[in-house]
Amino acid sequence: MTASTAKVGDIELCFEEFGNPADPAVLLIMGIGAQMVFWRTEFCQQLAGQGYRVIRFDNRDCGLSTKLDGVRAGGGALIPTMAKFLAGVKITDTAYTLVDMAADAAGLLDHLGIEQAHIVGASMGGMIAQVFAAEHPDRTQTVTIIMSSNNQPFLPPPGPRQLMALLKPPPAGATREEIIANSVQVGRTIGSPKYRQSQAKSYLHAAEYYDRSYYPKGFARQFAAIMGTGNLAPFDNRITSPALVLHGRADKLMRPSGARAIARAIPGARLALIDGMGHDLPEPLWGRVIAKLTENFARSEPAQDETESEAAGR
Incomplete structure (x- = not known):
């Protein structure tokens, strides 16, 4: 498995593929500040083993994709801006929007020669997936939105402890070890209380993310x-x-109310809530998550009896 690069407009996206290129495509979109390797390699391999061409990629301003150095994030001071946002006021002076990030994903499919894909997004990636499915319906075979929200006004806010853990960066001049330790603590604060990863494995993953690309400025944009x-x-x-719409009942960063709001807003959407799951994809739940994904993928396929009937009529 080797990382490749796709030129999409002025952006270069780093991506990796798993599985048979002839199989139906699944595009995995990760969340804010999260590199594509947050979709763990073993998870991607297991999903590809179900008969899918799985693609993961770094969003713009993250990982090994283009970083918009020197571009102002916009939005103003964090706390008052957040208050306006939660009340439904849209911020207008940002460097780019989720519509642009969804267009990046569509451009990656163009680069790969893929007309249509199953779109799967987690957290902010789930928001991008919602925009993608609306803006590019002909490219969307199915859409799965994991641990996300549609940000409609006056939804219950994130848990303060979880939000501050995510938004408070290590101090300027922090060492590699301090930054890795902070990442481990953030993961434990927002993650699944019922499925705690060992401290050693959490450290190894956080070190991998840091060494691959540590870029907090992209998080702000x-x-x-x-x-x-x-x-x-x-x-x-x-x-x-x-x-x-797939969500953990124990998610205090993106509360289940956000998932319910999405499911109400999308015609015909199905909602699945998982006990003990927080704002992460713990390994013990991969089997259940992959089963839910493939079940939704199958909804885009012709019913077996219809297929057999068409074959008999030929």
Whole structure:
């Protein structure tokens, strides 16, 4: 498995593929500040083993994709801007929006010669997936939105401890070890309380992420992009592909109320809540998550009896 690069407009996206290129495509979109390797390699391999061509990639401003150095994030001071955002006020001076990030994903499919894919997004990636499915319906075979929200006004806010853990960066001049330790603590604060990863494994993963690319400035621009896009319910109302909303009951960063709001807004969407799951994808739940994904993928396929009937009529 070797990372490749796709030129999409002025952006270069780093991506990797798993499985047979002839199989149906699955595009995995990760969340804010999260590199594509947050979709763990073993998870991607297991999903590809179900008969899919799995693609993961770094969003703009993250990982090994283009970083918009020197570009102002926009949005103003964090706390007052967040308050406006939660009340439904869209921020207008951001560097880019989730619409631009969804267009990046569509451009990656163009680069790969893929007409249509199953779109799967986690956290902010789930927001991008909602926008993608609305803006590019002909490219969306199905859409699955994991641990996300549609940011409609007056939803219950994130848990303060979880939000501050995510938004408070290590101090300027922090060492590699201090930054890795902070990442481990953030993961434990927002993650699944029932499925704690060992401290040693958490450290190894955090070290991998740091050594691959540590770029907190991109986080700020991506956060501004969320606020600059605003309420996603109008996008949700336009989605016509089979949709699954998958969420952890123990997620205090993106509360289950956000998942319910998405499921209400997308026509025909299905909602699945998983006990003990927080704001992560713990390895003990991979089997259940992959089963839910492939179940939703199958909704885009012709029913078996219809296929057999058509074959008999030929």
